[in-house]
Amino acid sequence: MQQKPLTPGSLTSGLLSPRLLTPHRFFIIAGALLLCAVAASVTQGSVSISWSEHVQFFAHFFRLDSWLQSVFDIAPANEQANLILSNLRWPRIVLALFVGACLASSGAALQGLFRNPLADPALIGISAGALLGASVVTVVLSVYAFKVGHFYQLLIIVGAFIGALTIAWLVFFLAKQLSSSAKQMILYMLLVGIAVSAFSAAGAGLSKYFLTPNELRQVTLWQLGSLQPLSASLLTAVVIIVGLVVVGFSRLHHALNILALGAEQARYLGVNIKKLQYQVVILSALGVGLCVAVAGLIGFVGLVAPHCVRLLIGPNHRWLIPGSALLGAIMLVLADFLSRQVLTAEIIPVGIVTAMIGAPWFLWVLLHSRSK
Amino acid sequence: MSAINGFHVQNLFVCSRRAEKKSPSSQSKNSDQAQGVRLNVPELTLTGGEFISVVGPNGAGKSTLLHCLAGGIECSGSVMFCGLDVAKARHQNSSTLVESMAVLPQSNSVEFNFSVSEILAFSFLTRALSSELLEFIQALACAITKVEPFLSLPITQLSGGEQQRVHLARVIMQILPALCNVNFNAVKQLAQTLGVDTSSITDKDTQLLAASECESPCLLLDEPCSSLDLEFQLRIQRYLKQLTELGLTVILVTHDLNAALYYSDQVLLMNAGAVFAQGEPSDVLNSNNIQQVFHIHAELMTHHNRQWLVFH
Numbered sequence: 001m002q003q004k005p006l007t008p009g010s011l012t013s014g015l016l017s018p019r020l021l022t023p024h025r026f027f028i029i030a031g032a033l034l035l036c037a038v039a040a041s042v043t044q045g046s047v048s049i050s051w052s053e054h055v056q057f058f059a060h061f062f063r064l065d066s067w068l069q070s071v072f073d074i075a076p077a078n079e080q081a082n083l084i085l086s087n088l089r090w091p092r093i094v095l096a097l098f099v100g101a102c103l104a105s106s107g108a109a110l111q112g113l114f115r116n117p118l119a120d121p122a123l124i125g126i127s128a129g130a131l132l133g134a135s136v137v138t139v140v141l142s143v144y145a146f147k148v149g150h151f152y153q154l155l156i157i158v159g160a161f162i163g164a165l166t167i168a169w170l171v172f173f174l175a176k177q178l179s180s181s182a183k184q185m186i187l188y189m190l191l192v193g194i195a196v197s198a199f200s201a202a203g204a205g206l207s208k209y210f211l212t213p214n215e216l217r218q219v220t221l222w223q224l225g226s227l228q229p230l231s232a233s234l235l236t237a238v239v240i241i242v243g244l245v246v247v248g249f250s251r252l253h254h255a256l257n258i259l260a261l262g263a264e265q266a267r268y269l270g271v272n273i274k275k276l277q278y279q280v281v282i283l284s285a286l287g288v289g290l291c292v293a294v295a296g297l298i299g300f301v302g303l304v305a306p307h308c309v310r311l312l313i314g315p316n317h318r319w320l321i322p323g324s325a326l327l328g329a330i331m332l333v334l335a336d337f338l339s340r341q342v343l344t345a346e347i348i349p350v351g352i353v354t355a356m357i358g359a360p361w362f363l364w365v366l367l368h369s370r371s372k
Numbered sequence: 373m374s375a376i377n378g379f380h381v382q383n384l385f386v387c388s389r390r391a392e393k394k395s396p397s398s399q400s401k402n403s404d405q406a407q408g409v410r411l412n413v414p415e416l417t418l419t420g421g422e423f424i425s426v427v428g429p430n431g432a433g434k435s436t437l438l439h440c441l442a443g444g445i446e447c448s449g450s451v452m453f454c455g456l457d458v459a460k461a462r463h464q465n466s467s468t469l470v471e472s473m474a475v476l477p478q479s480n481s482v483e484f485n486f487s488v489s490e491i492l493a494f495s496f497l498t499r500a501l502s503s504e505l506l507e508f509i510q511a512l513a514c515a516i517t518k519v520e521p522f523l524s525l526p527i528t529q530l531s532g533g534e535q536q537r538v539h540l541a542r543v544i545m546q547i548l549p550a551l552c553n554v555n556f557n558a559v560k561q562l563a564q565t566l567g568v569d570t571s572s573i574t575d576k577d578t579q580l581l582a583a584s585e586c587e588s589p590c591l592l593l594d595e596p597c598s599s600l601d602l603e604f605q606l607r608i609q610r611y612l613k614q615l616t617e618l619g620l621t622v623i624l625v626t627h628d629l630n631a632a633l634y635y636s637d638q639v640l641l642m643n644a645g646a647v648f649a650q651g652e653p654s655d656v657l658n659s660n661n662i663q664q665v666f667h668i669h670a671e672l673m674t675h676h677n678r679q680w681l682v683f684h
Contacts, residue, residue, distance in 0.1 A: 115483040115484075116483070117484070257486075257490075257494065258494045260482055260483045260484050260486060261480065261482055261491070261494065262477075262480065262481065262482075262483075264444060264477050265475075265477060265480065267444060267462070268442060268444065268470070268473075268474070268475040268477075269470065269494060269495065269546065270465055270467060270470035272465045310484065310485075314485065314486070314487070315484035315485055315486055316486070316490060
């Protein structure tokens with residue numbers, strides 16, 4: 001029987017088991033889908049914007065309008081369309097892209113770490129910790145009525161960050177105290193995570209009673225998950241940090257793959273499990289803390305995207321992590337697009353859309369994959 | 373083979389977790405276990421290059437001993453292997469230890485639907501070997517365990533025994549580069565008798581095998597044959613025996629006393645967390661010892677020039 005040569009490289013290339021798509025084909029299709037989603041999202045909305053206005057916007061953005069005007073005789077950009085695109089639509093879409101990528105790749109890495117396809121950033125308390133941190137900062141700012149202006153959003157992000165890291169550290173510390181082996185540690189992290197998340201969620205709920213009605217509405221909308229426009233510098237920070245987090249997860253693919261054999265077996269194959277746990281938890285606290293701070297709680301992306309990618313191209317983390325990031329980005333851009341289409345006067349929080357579409361879709365995927 | 377290449381154990385002691393917490397509920401039939409001792413081995417030397425069977429009743433500490441030898445659990449005392457302090461080397465993730473010692477725990481399950489060839493490739497995490505050599509090593513491990521037909525299948529589609537054969541192939545692949553390093557020509561000969569094509573291997577490929585300090589790599593197996601059918605029980609043990617003749621140390625936890633008697637160079641009989649007897653198979657597995665440890669009346673007989681244990 002002629003077999004393919006097996007090298008560390010062949011682990012990463014070629015289709016070795018009957019799966020729906022090869023990784024390469026998946027990335028081409030998903031990339032095309034992403035472009036379509038972004039194109040639909042950027043042109044449609046409460047005001048629809050034509051393609052020529054887009055060309056003018058980009059020309060203006062890259063300071064090429066006078067050159068274009070002289071060469072192609074294209075009129076200078078329309079002020080209103082420019083404002084909508086640069087201040088509202090593009091920041092929203094970029095935010096959706098990166099928040100979706102971050103949540104989905106964190107989900108994929110955490111599922112690998114816990115050897116459990118149900119793991120999710122929410123499960124070990126990271127999301128709830130970020131929510132609690134952000135809520136506490138909101139209350140403190142509200143009660144003492146600080147006039148902080150521009151720093152308001154930044155302070156909330158820092159609060160969410162600290163909350164996520166504190167809860168992640170607490171879960172780690174308690175799980176370490178309770179467990180005697182690496183195998184038990186993972187189980188205890190899940191159990192402690194559930195308890196700590198319930199506590200944090202209650203704390204975040206309690207904090208609402210200290211707010212004025214106007215702030216309450218804002219906080220409620222944010223908690224449901226909403227992609228409010230951010231300032232350009234904050235958006236750049238989100239893009240850079242999420243990029244680093246996704247690259248960081250991708251670099252752990254070998255260790256995450258081997259961990260599928262079990263903690264004991266992976267250790268005997270030379271994987272440093274403790275280090276891997278620290279790396280995955282700290283990276284996801286960083287990424288998810290940031291995502292919760294800027295966009296609130298957006299459920300289901302971290303759970304569904306890795307699951308679908310695994311069904312399509314298999315569980316190899318080398319492809320699973322970037323693939324999940326890509327699919328997560330597509331899902332959140334589409335969800336945001338829908339959230340702006342349903343009601344003309346209002347934007348529905350995107351977290352509601354992801355949950356309302358994500359849950360039935362996830363069930364359909366489960367039923368469909370079982371019948372095969 | 374000198375004793376330096378095997379294991380040298382001193383003052384090995386493992387408490388059960390129940391005893392550490394001084395829980396009142398730790399009642400056991402066995403007096404030693406009631407005091408919370410899972411393993412107590414004052415001194416033990418296991419020679420390199422031998423086939424060593426570890427036998428004993430359930431809960432005697434066989435698996436605990438194996439994990440202590442592999443540095444997988446915390447224990448007091450010291451385990452030296454190839455001049456390495458195993459616990460320390462495992463803690464530092466020493467690649468020498470990973471390359472010269474492969475361990476197969478008792479239960480193996482794979483989360484997620486990896487294909488068999490992906491799982492086999494996990495054994496090469498720390499290696500930088502030529503693809504011809506890796507291909508040769510995979511072909512040899514697959515020929516011993518007969519897993520070639522499954523290579524492209526997802527592991528979850530295989531039966532329990534077939535999965536166990538895949539895991540055996542995985543640990544054999546993990547240890548083979550080190551064994552090739554010790555005696556490449558003999559490994560090549562073994563491969564040829566199994567019908568593995570060795571023509572693609574050149575001297576250049578073998579130069580990539582890093583010279584390791586360890587002259588006797590070790591395979592630690594915890595009841596690897598318990599879920600295999602008769603054909604594979606015999607086949608695996610026969611080839612493990614052949615590999616020990618090439619310099620591999622095999623330490624095998626088993627319940628098959630007749631196989632231990634036939635294949636082993638040395639038998640370690642354990643009872644209640646301690647080594648009850650150690651030595652030549654026919655000396656250790658006598659009817660007196662078996663009566664004391666297993667409470668079974670056994671008789672050692674000779675049939676077709678081979679010794680057999682018959683149980684009554």
